[in-house]
Amino acid sequence: MAVTLKDIARECGVSYSTVSKALKDSPLVTDATKRIIKEKAEEMNYIPNNSARSLVSNRSNTIGLIWPAVDRVAITTLASQINQALKKEGYFMVISIEDPITAAQKFLELRFDGVIIFDEGEHTTLPTKITKNIPVVAYGVERELDYPTINVNHDLAMKQAIDALISQGYQQIDYIGDIHTNDMRQIVKKDTFISHCQERNISYRMIHSGGLSEEGASRAIKAFLVNDKLNGGIICGSYDITRGLLHNLKDNVNAHTIFSYDNIDQFKSIDTPIYSVGVPSHIIAQNLVDVLLNAIKTNQVNRSIIQLKPKIRYQ
Structure with missing residues (x-):
């Protein structure tokens, strides 16, 4: 007992x-x-008995994080930094990779104080019956939602990478990323890469990475290199894809200038010099936490879109 x-x-x-x-x-x-x-x-x-306490105080000091996966470095890094930011504010975080609506409903039933969701599109949009009863903030792209969104401007990051390669003399650029996807973030990267290369009159190719994992990217690039060669200028859609690329370049790595999306510290552990582009992950984490805790504190629903500016960092 x-x-x-x-x-x-x-x-x-x-x-x-x-x-x-x-x-x-x-x-x-x-x-x-x-x-x-x-x-x-x-x-x-x-x-x-924290459940009993939450009934009295109407606060559980617990936040639910709805995340797409825990097997990718950039994703787990951001989740860890969100947890650290919440911990400093006295909150406990629970992560779920369950279906978003199912997870959010359970968080609501358990009287969690708020929800952070990785917004990939319509299948991750939370219904009004949930968002009216629990504060929510999304990490996504600019679109109309019933709750605030942290937009890291993937389109601007792609433009920055392309312009930087052009400034270094590259007129042919390869993009390696998840081409066949419903994830809006990857779609924005892909579409912006194409449109900006066309606008700048740059020759480009789209190489499907087979997903967003390091292993999948490594296999896809290995298959590509059987019959073709990579251009000198390369932009990768994520840190994990970049790792997959490096498995295949080996001694030929110095013949390429590589830009990678995801501005995370793990690039420092890679021997190969790489440019990373994007909003630093700790800034994304802090903004997600700040916006959510403000919603919890004020008990006000807003549909604001918080714009963050990406940066290029040479690792």
């Missing part, structure tokens, strides 16, 4: 109210009494 506050009160010879106050560090209880009660609670293996 679970140990209750009444059990601790009985063992300590004090009232239920005194135990409750002591475990909350109330100044109404002396330090000596607090110490006795806390030691007894530890001895009896007492576990606080």
